[in-house]
Amino acid sequence: MTVEKIGQESSDTQRCEKCGGRTALVTGMFIYEPDAEPYKSGVEEEAKVKSGECWVGGYICDNCGNVQGLWSE
Ligand SMILES: [Zn+2]
Structure with missing residues (x-):
């Protein structure tokens, strides 16, 4: 009998x-x-890209506020 460890x-x-x-x-x-x-x-x-917006996620450090691992959807 095995006990599954969930979570x-x-x-x-x-x-x-x-x-x-x-x-x-x-x-x-x-x-x-x-x-x-x-x-x-x-x-x-003149840039060919126009202004815009997108949804992004990432990680911010609790200690130093460094932003890393950004991704966009
Ligand atoms: Zn940090």
Whole structure:
């Protein structure tokens, strides 16, 4: 007879890449618009991409506030 351990597996969020601290999963709206120098620093050029927004998730460190592991849907 086997006893199944459900929910025993730890599923902690990833560790901070900078300080090793615990990170919290965060989600939010990323609103963006092209920079005046979109392709080369110091050269003003009209970007082909337009402004827009998308939903992103990521991890933020409890200790140092480092943002990592961003993804967009
Ligand atoms: Zn950190």
